[in-house]
Amino acid sequence: MIQRVLNRVPAYSAFLTVDELSESSRRLAAAHPDIVRTVRIGASTDGEPIEMLRIGTGSEQLLFFACPHPNEPIGAMTLEALSAQLAVDEDLRGTKYTWNLIKCIDPDSTRLNEGWFKGPFTITHYASEFYRPASFDQAEWSFPVVYKGYSFFRPIPETVALMTAISGLRPRFIYSLHNAGMGGGYYYLSPHKPEIDGALRTLMTDRGVPLSLGEPEMPWGVQLSPAIYRSTSLVDHYDFLERFGEADPASPILPFSTPARCTRRADRVRPPGATVRRRQRPPGAVGVRSAYCDWSSVRSVGAPSSSSSAAVQPAFWVSATTV
Numbered sequence: 001m002i003q004r005v006l007n008r009v010p011a012y013s014a015f016l017t018v019d020e021l022s023e024s025s026r027r028l029a030a031a032h033p034d035i036v037r038t039v040r041i042g043a044s045t046d047g048e049p050i051e052m053l054r055i056g057t058g059s060e061q062l063l064f065f066a067c068p069h070p071n072e073p074i075g076a077m078t079l080e081a082l083s084a085q086l087a088v089d090e091d092l093r094g095t096k097y098t099w100n101l102i103k104c105i106d107p108d109s110t111r112l113n114e115g116w117f118k119g120p121f122t123i124t125h126y127a128s129e130f131y132r133p134a135s136f137d138q139a140e141w142s143f144p145v146v147y148k149g150y151s152f153f154r155p156i157p158e159t160v161a162l163m164t165a166i167s168g169l170r171p172r173f174i175y176s177l178h179n180a181g182m183g184g185g186y187y188y189l190s191p192h193k194p195e196i197d198g199a200l201r202t203l204m205t206d207r208g209v210p211l212s213l214g215e216p217e218m219p220w221g222v223q224l225s226p227a228i229y230r231s232t233s234l235v236d237h238y239d240f241l242e243r244f245g246e247a248d249p250a251s252p253i254l255p256f257s258t259p260a261r262c263t264r265r266a267d268r269v270r271p272p273g274a275t276v277r278r279r280q281r282p283p284g285a286v287g288v289r290s291a292y293c294d295w296s297s298v299r300s301v302g303a304p305s306s307s308s309s310a311a312v313q314p315a316f317w318v319s320a321t322t323v
């Protein structure tokens with residue numbers, strides 16, 4: 001089945017823009033009105049609609065979202081190709097499921113990457129047109145969360161859209177699609193299902209994708225087996241800081257554990273003139289995210305931990321980073 005799906009993926013030569021992704025979804029819904037529909041789950045920071053494709057009529061809900069990091073459009077293209085096949089392939093779709101696909105959870109920031117989406121695909125061009133918001137402005141990293149001495153209740157609009165989809169669907173499965181700029185592929189799982197670790201690795205190795213076999217991305221990361229990690233979590237981060245002597249573990253985790261603190265720290269880390277955070281690329285932020293954000297003072301909260309704190313706990317949350 002998987003190879004059959006892969007064999008039918010078109011030979012894309014460029015990434016689709018936000019408008020092209022939306023237009024493709026509309027065409028698909030118009031062509032298959034009994035199977036495919038588009039729904040609006042929210043609006044971006046700049047007021048742009050955030051859309052979700054719903055394919056199938058089954059009672060079990062599966063949720064996929066792409067571009068949580070807007071410079072990683074391979075996930076959007078994956079959902080673009082998958083949606084086209086799901087619309088016409090009943091075997092693939094299954095009668096039990098409804099597939100909910102958010103091709104672009106952050107349209108504002110994805111638009112700021114479109115300068116490199118059509119090539120030339122060189123490191124220089126990518127770097128010159130690259131944009132990535134600070135962690136606290138990312139859809140997957142601003143869920144409300146309370147843990148020990150830490151609390152956060154200011155999700156960005158893109159996160160609110162995701163929360164709306166999750167709470168409305170109560171999905172069995174959530175898949176967040178990331179890409180790696182270099183190195184191998186790896187997975188984050190919550191909860192861990194050891195029985196599928198081998199199959200997940202084989203999905204990559206059978207197709208020539210190397211596994212990332214190094215240390216976790218962050219010092220509090222937990223490797224479950226080769227190339228399989230526990231989903232990043234504020235709980236792990238907080239406990240790590242506490243264990244190694246941080247007097248106030250809440251302090252370094254995020255810039256805004258309270259609204260007042262949010263404003264003060266966010267102002268400090270943004271460069272002058274970057275008051276409109278999306279459509280205007282901050283001066284000097286070309287190609288380097290550190291120009292926009294002081295990474296030494298900013299940390300992030302992972303969606304899996306916060307989803308449980310919001311009493312929305314999917315049966316399974318997987319995040320894959322592939323090259």
Ligand SMILES: [Zn+2]
Nearest residue numbers: 069072178179
């Ligand atoms: Zn990513």
